[in-house]
Amino acid sequence: MERKTMFLAALYVLLALLDVLSFAEENLRAGATRLDCVRASEQCLKEQACSTKYRTMRQCVSGGKESNFSVVASLEAKDECRSAIDALKQSPLYNCRCKRGMKKEKNCLRIYWGIYQTLQGNDFLEDSPYEPVNSRLSDIFRLAPILGEPAVARENNCLNAAKACNLNDTCKKYRSAYISPCTTRVSTAEVCNKRKCHKALRQFFDKVPPKHSYGMLFCSCPLRDQTACSERRRQTIVPVCSYEEKQKPNCLELQVTCKNNYICRSRLADFFANCQPEPRSLTGCLKENYADCLLAYSGLIGTVMTPNYLRSPKISVSPYCNCSNSGNNKDECDKFTEFFTENTCLRNAIQAFGNGTDVGVWQPMSPVQTTTSTTTPYQRNRERNPNTIDNHINTDPGIYHFCGSLQAQKLKSNSTVDGVFCVDPQIDGPSTSNAILRNSAVSRRPAAAASLLPPLLWLWYCTLHALSSPGDL
Amino acid sequence: ERVSVQSRGCLLKEVHLNVTDLGLGYQTKEELIFRYCSGPCAEAETNYDKILNNLTHNKKLDKDTPSRTCCRPIAFDDDLSFLDDNVVYHTLKKHSARKCGCV
Numbered sequence: 001m002e003r004k005t006m007f008l009a010a011l012y013v014l015l016a017l018l019d020v021l022s023f024a025e026e027n028l029r030a031g032a033t034r035l036d037c038v039r040a041s042e043q044c045l046k047e048q049a050c051s052t053k054y055r056t057m058r059q060c061v062s063g064g065k066e067s068n069f070s071v072v073a074s075l076e077a078k079d080e081c082r083s084a085i086d087a088l089k090q091s092p093l094y095n096c097r098c099k100r101g102m103k104k105e106k107n108c109l110r111i112y113w114g115i116y117q118t119l120q121g122n123d124f125l126e127d128s129p130y131e132p133v134n135s136r137l138s139d140i141f142r143l144a145p146i147l148g149e150p151a152v153a154r155e156n157n158c159l160n161a162a163k164a165c166n167l168n169d170t171c172k173k174y175r176s177a178y179i180s181p182c183t184t185r186v187s188t189a190e191v192c193n194k195r196k197c198h199k200a201l202r203q204f205f206d207k208v209p210p211k212h213s214y215g216m217l218f219c220s221c222p223l224r225d226q227t228a229c230s231e232r233r234r235q236t237i238v239p240v241c242s243y244e245e246k247q248k249p250n251c252l253e254l255q256v257t258c259k260n261n262y263i264c265r266s267r268l269a270d271f272f273a274n275c276q277p278e279p280r281s282l283t284g285c286l287k288e289n290y291a292d293c294l295l296a297y298s299g300l301i302g303t304v305m306t307p308n309y310l311r312s313p314k315i316s317v318s319p320y321c322n323c324s325n326s327g328n329n330k331d332e333c334d335k336f337t338e339f340f341t342e343n344t345c346l347r348n349a350i351q352a353f354g355n356g357t358d359v360g361v362w363q364p365m366s367p368v369q370t371t372t373s374t375t376t377p378y379q380r381n382r383e384r385n386p387n388t389i390d391n392h393i394n395t396d397p398g399i400y401h402f403c404g405s406l407q408a409q410k411l412k413s414n415s416t417v418d419g420v421f422c423v424d425p426q427i428d429g430p431s432t433s434n435a436i437l438r439n440s441a442v443s444r445r446p447a448a449a450a451s452l453l454p455p456l457l458w459l460w461y462c463t464l465h466a467l468s469s470p471g472d473l
Numbered sequence: 474e475r476v477s478v479q480s481r482g483c484l485l486k487e488v489h490l491n492v493t494d495l496g497l498g499y500q501t502k503e504e505l506i507f508r509y510c511s512g513p514c515a516e517a518e519t520n521y522d523k524i525l526n527n528l529t530h531n532k533k534l535d536k537d538t539p540s541r542t543c544c545r546p547i548a549f550d551d552d553l554s555f556l557d558d559n560v561v562y563h564t565l566k567k568h569s570a571r572k573c574g575c576v
C-alpha cells in the first residue's frame with residue numbers, strides 16, 4: 001500500500017477508535033456502568049420483570065430478617081426467593097453505590113443496605129457503599145496554597161487554616177453553621193443539641209472543599225507544641241458537643257448503635273475499606289490512596305462514631321468509647337479501637353496532608369497483592385485510572401499496568417471496554433511507545449490534531465496486533 | 474453613563490480585618506472580611522425627603538431634624554464563628570453587610 005493512502009485510511013479508522021476508547025475510558029473513570037442505588041431502583045421498578053423480582057426479594061428479606069431464608073416457610077417460597085435474587089444480580093441494582101452528600105443519600109443507603117446482604121452476601125467485612133471518588137491528595141495540595149504559604153513552618157498551621165476558612169464565603173458559612181448549634185446550650189442539663197450539631201458537621205465536611213475542611217482538621221502542629229496548635233486542631237469539631245458524652249460507652253456497643261443508622265454504618269464501612277493499613281506497602285495503606293482515607297475519616301465526623309484527636313504526642317485518634325466491660329469480646333474490641341488509635345495508614349495520610357507530601361501514593365505498579373476482600377481489581381483499576389490523565393504515570397510499567405487492568409476488566413465484566421487495545425511491552429519498541437504514551441496519556445480532550453496523530457498511529461499499531469492475535473485480549 | 478452613575482451611588486465595599494479590629498472585646502488571632510455600605514443616596518430621594526429638606530431649611534420644625542435617606546445594609550452576610558485565645562467559640566450575627574440600599 002502506498003504510504004499516504006495507508007496513513008489516511010489509518011487516520012479515518014482510528015478517529016473512530018479513539019471515540020470508542022475515550023468512551024470506554026469515561027466509563028471507567030466515572031463508573032458510568034454503575035448507577036446510584038436510587039436511580040437503579042427507579043430503573044428497576046420501571047421494568048415489569050425487574051420490579052416483580054425486586055418486590056419478591058424485599059418480601060423475602062423482611063420475612064427472613066437474617067438474610068438466609070430459614071424462616072420462610074415452604075421450600076417453594078425459598079426457591080422463589082433464590083430465583084428472584086439470581087435475577088436481580090443481572091440488574092443495575094446489583095452493583096449500585098451511593099455518593100457522599102448526594103441528594104437522597106439516606107434513601108440511597110437504605111436501598112443499598114436493603115439489597116447488600118442478600119445479593120452480596122458476607123457481612124463480615126462490609127464493602128463501602130460509596131462510589132470511590134478518584135481524588136488525590138496532590139490535587140488538594142495544588143489547589144490549596146494555604147498550607148504552603150511561606151514562613152509557615154514554625155507557625156500555627158491550624159490557625160492559618162481557620163483564617164483561610166473565614167476568608168472563604170462557603171467555608172465561613174458552613175463553619176459557623178456547625179459551630180452555632182454545637183456551642184448553643186439548650187438546657188441546664190444539655191450543653192447542646194447533639195443531633196443538630198452532628199448534622200451540621202456532616203454538612204460541613206460534605207459541602208466545603210477539602211482544601212479548607214482538611215486544612216482545619218488535618219493541620220500539622222510542631223511536635224513540641226502541645227497547646228495552641230494541637231488544642232485548636234482538637235477543638236475543630238467542638239468536641240464538648242460532638243464528641244464527649246456523660247459516660248464512655250464500650251466500643252463494640254457503640255459499633256452496634258452505629259450499624260443501626262444507615263449513614264453511620266456506611267461511613268464506618270467506608271472508613272474500614274479506605275484506611276485499611278498494610279505494613280508491606282510504601283504508604284502503609286492497602287489501597288495506597290491517602291485522599292480516600294482522609295475523606296473516609298472525615299465522613300465519620302457527625303455520626304455516633306465521631307472520632308477525634310487524643311491528647312498524645314503522636315497523632316492518634318479515637319471515637320468516644322473504650323474497651324472496658326468487653327467480657328469475652330475484649331480482643332475484638334481492642335482490634336476495633338486499634339484501627340483508630342494505631343492505624344499507620346491513617347496516621348501517614350494525616351501527616352502527608354499536614355506536611356504537604358504525598359509520597360509514594362502513585363506507584364505505577366502495585367507492590368502489594370490484595371489479600372483481603374476489600375479491594376476488587378475493578379475498584380483498583382478505577383482508582384488508578386485518573387493517573388492516566390496526568391503525567392504521573394508515563395513510566396512504561398504504569399501504562400502497561402493500565403492496559404493490563406483494562407484487559408482484566410474486560411475479562412471480568414465482558415462488556416464496557418470493547419474496542420480498547422493494548423500492546424505488550426515486548427512487541428512495541430520502547431522508544432516509540434514512550435513518546436506516544438506521553439501524548440496519549442489519555443487526555444480527556446486532545447486539543448489539536450497534531451497531538452492526536454502519534455496516539456492515533458500508536459492505536460492503529462495496537463489494533464493490528466490485537467486483531468491479528470485476538471487471543472491476547 | 475450608567476456604570477459611572479452606579480459607581481457613585483450606595484455600594485457594598487469590603488475590607489480584610491483582624492477580629493480584634495472590630496473592637497468588640499474578643500481576643501483571637503482569627504481574621505475576617507468585613508463588608509459595609511457606603512455612598513450617597515441623593516438619587517433615591519422622594520418628595521418626602523424634599524419636603525423635609527425644605528422644612529428644616531426654613532426652620533419650620535422648631536429644633537427637630539429628622540433623619541434623611543442613607544446607605545445601609547438591607548441584608549446581612551452569613552454568621553461568622555471563630556475560636557478565641559482561651560479556646561472558646563464565638564459566633565457573630567448581623568455583623569457584615571450582604572446587600573446595600575438607600576433606606
